[in-house]
Amino acid sequence: MKMKTFQLGTEIFMGELDISSVCPDTKSVFIVTDKFLVESGRITYVTEKLEAAGIPYYVFSDVVPNPDIELVMKGISIIDEFKPDTVISFGGGSAIDTAKGIMYFAVRTAGLPRCLSIAIPTTSGTGSEVTRFSIISDHEKNIKYPLVDDSLLPDIAVLDAHLTVSVPPAITADTGMDVLTHAMEAYVSANATDFSDALAEKAFKMAFDSLRRAYHQGDDLEARENMHHASCLAGMAFDSVSLGVNHGMAHILGIRASLPHGRANAVLLPYVIAYNAGIQDVGGEKESGAAKKYARLAKLAGYESYSVRSGVVNLIHGMEKLCREFKMPLQIKDAWEDQSAFEASVSEMSRIACEDRCTATNPRKCLPEEIETVFREAYYGKSKYLKM
Numbered sequence: 001m002k003m004k005t006f007q008l009g010t011e012i013f014m015g016e017l018d019i020s021s022v023c024p025d026t027k028s029v030f031i032v033t034d035k036f037l038v039e040s041g042r043i044t045y046v047t048e049k050l051e052a053a054g055i056p057y058y059v060f061s062d063v064v065p066n067p068d069i070e071l072v073m074k075g076i077s078i079i080d081e082f083k084p085d086t087v088i089s090f091g092g093g094s095a096i097d098t099a100k101g102i103m104y105f106a107v108r109t110a111g112l113p114r115c116l117s118i119a120i121p122t123t124s125g126t127g128s129e130v131t132r133f134s135i136i137s138d139h140e141k142n143i144k145y146p147l148v149d150d151s152l153l154p155d156i157a158v159l160d161a162h163l164t165v166s167v168p169p170a171i172t173a174d175t176g177m178d179v180l181t182h183a184m185e186a187y188v189s190a191n192a193t194d195f196s197d198a199l200a201e202k203a204f205k206m207a208f209d210s211l212r213r214a215y216h217q218g219d220d221l222e223a224r225e226n227m228h229h230a231s232c233l234a235g236m237a238f239d240s241v242s243l244g245v246n247h248g249m250a251h252i253l254g255i256r257a258s259l260p261h262g263r264a265n266a267v268l269l270p271y272v273i274a275y276n277a278g279i280q281d282v283g284g285e286k287e288s289g290a291a292k293k294y295a296r297l298a299k300l301a302g303y304e305s306y307s308v309r310s311g312v313v314n315l316i317h318g319m320e321k322l323c324r325e326f327k328m329p330l331q332i333k334d335a336w337e338d339q340s341a342f343e344a345s346v347s348e349m350s351r352i353a354c355e356d357r358c359t360a361t362n363p364r365k366c367l368p369e370e371i372e373t374v375f376r377e378a379y380y381g382k383s384k385y386l387k388m
């Protein structure tokens with residue numbers, strides 16, 4: 001059997017950014033962020049501290065959701081002129097992934113030295129601050145690629161939950177459901193270990209217990225901090241053992257239906273849990289390892305379950321209930337009304353989802369025709385395991 005590994009890399013600082021502790025040797029900084037964070041003045045969290053330390057900086061604020069390769073290329077042309085020794089990404093997963101893409105290709109295509117990579121997340125969702133993943137879109141081909149490489153791992157992550165208090169409820173829900181999906185997919189991953197399980201269980205429990213509060217009371221700092229740390233813990237878990245078909249499907253669905261990443265995951269989640277658990281077999285002889293693990297998560301979420309099967313069903317209902325409470329779509333059709341466009345691309349989307357790098361570690365080996373069925377169930381909201 002192939003050996004499994006577990007490795008930790010990023011140094012994590014918790015609390016308000018302090019330049020002299022985090023990067024005392026930095027001489028110049030390239031900041032990667034988005035327009036909203038600049039125009040709302042939130043970027044001063046970084047720039048004021050750099051100014052006080054007398055460190056010159058350049059703010060690259062062109063990041064948009066679902067960053068693409070053109071954006072990365074634009075960043076490289078500026079970094080090539082500015083020649084910083086440090087890159088600080090400040091924002092959600094889109095900003096962090098863009099910074100990772102810029103650094104990755106700047107070394108390979110422009111021959112630039114690798115900069116110190118510091119990630120400061122302002123959403124609690126992707127865990128990108130501690131992962132070797134960068135998700136870059138190709139808008140021409142209408143595809144999202146997970147780039148996975150050791151060099152993408154940030155050297156330093158700064159977790160300051162105060163930064164997330166301003167995240168509006170809809171984005172809190174999208175990103176929070178992403179955390180739950182990361183924790184669950186890492187937990188049932190074909191490569192899961194005791195080490196990744198410890199991280200995934202803790203992340204799942206913290207996120208499940210705090211997400212509602214963070215959604216309804218955005219200024220509840222305790223809930224925000226729990227979500228921020230859960231996001232990072234889930235990132236550590238999936239960085240080690242990768243994800244599954246939920247992300248494989250969400251990548252292509254997100255780009256085809258123009259859905260935020262977390263929302264694309266959330267709408268698929270109940271259907272993918274049922275598929276992975278092989279729910280029609282749960283309780284019978286063929287009960288899968290994934291089903292038992294989902295049942296354990298249901299227990300962690302506080303559901304009384306008298307069997308593995310009822311545990312899986314409770315978990316599915318729990319995810320459905322969260323989506324309902326957060327006013328998220330319960331079926332893809334609610335977010336992508338053009339049924340003929342869906343039908344025209346579902347077969348291709350299913351093939352692409354199976355080829356997505358994240359799908360390789362799914363606990364159930366996926367066949368495109370099976371994934372097409374899951375896509376259709378999720379599109380039309382057809383599952384006897386949902387309450388709806």
Ligand SMILES: NC(=O)c1ccc[n+]([C@@H]2O[C@H](COP(=O)([O-])OP(=O)(O)OC[C@H]3O[C@@H](n4cnc5c(N)ncnc54)[C@H](O)[C@@H]3O)[C@@H](O)[C@H]2O)c1
Nearest residue numbers: 036065066092093094122123126128131133135166167261
């Ligand atoms: N690299 C990884 O490991 C990984 C994992 C999962 C997802 N991703 C990728 O990350 C991206 C999604 O990232 P995301 O979900 O964080 O969303 P995002 O970065 O696209 O941000 C969503 C919105 O939130 C706003 N925002 C950010 N911080 C805010 C704040 N503090 N207050 C108010 N608004 C704020 C942004 O301006 C933006 O409009 C997708 O491209 C996804 O594929 C990467």
Ligand SMILES: [Zn+2]
Nearest residue numbers: 126178182261
């Ligand atoms: Zn994700």
